[in-house]
Amino acid sequence: MSKLTVEGVGTFEVPESKRLVNALIDEARVDQLHACGGNARCTTCRVQFLAGEPERMTVAEKEVLTLRGLIGQAGLRLSCQIVCDHDMEVRCISRLAGSGRADAGKRPEEHVTPQPVWTNK
Numbered sequence: 242m243s244k245l246t247v248e249g250v251g252t253f254e255v256p257e258s259k260r261l262v263n264a265l266i267d268e269a270r271v272d273q274l275h276a277c278g279g280n281a282r283c284t285t286c287r288v289q290f291l292a293g294e295p296e297r298m299t300v301a302e303k304e305v306l307t308l309r310g311l312i313g314q315a316g317l318r319l320s321c322q323i324v325c326d327h328d329m330e331v332r333c334i335s336r337l338a339g340s341g342r343a344d345a346g347k348r349p350e351e352h353v354t355p356q357p358v359w360t361n362k
């Protein structure tokens with residue numbers, strides 16, 4: 242179990258290696274957007290890390306953050322490409338409320354998709 246702290250929401254125990262996006266939905270009960278269903282395409286699952294930002298990153302995350310011009314922004318990461326394998330603290334910056342979207346997106350798979358290839362951030 243690792244701990245997930247969401248700024249302004251609380252601190253939660255998360256099952257080992259659960260995807261961060263699903264922990265935000267299930268444990269923290271945040272209306273986190275995930276428009277592409279957790280496939281590293283939309284970037285709506287973005288969060289701002291306040292502590293515990295992982296050093297490793299999937300190649301898919303790196304590619305889409307680079308494409309969108311977001312790669313240089315300190316602490317900005319895609320929650321669908323991160324597993325909760327250590328304590329972390331995030332700020333939710335992309336939520337359904339106020340987005341104008343009809344829903345948050347299709348439920349992401351339990352495992353990281355696409356099949357992760359890991360690199361360093």
Ligand code: FES
Pocket residue numbers: 274275276277278279280281282283284285286287319320321322
């Ligand atoms: S990039 Fe679309 S849900 Fe993560």
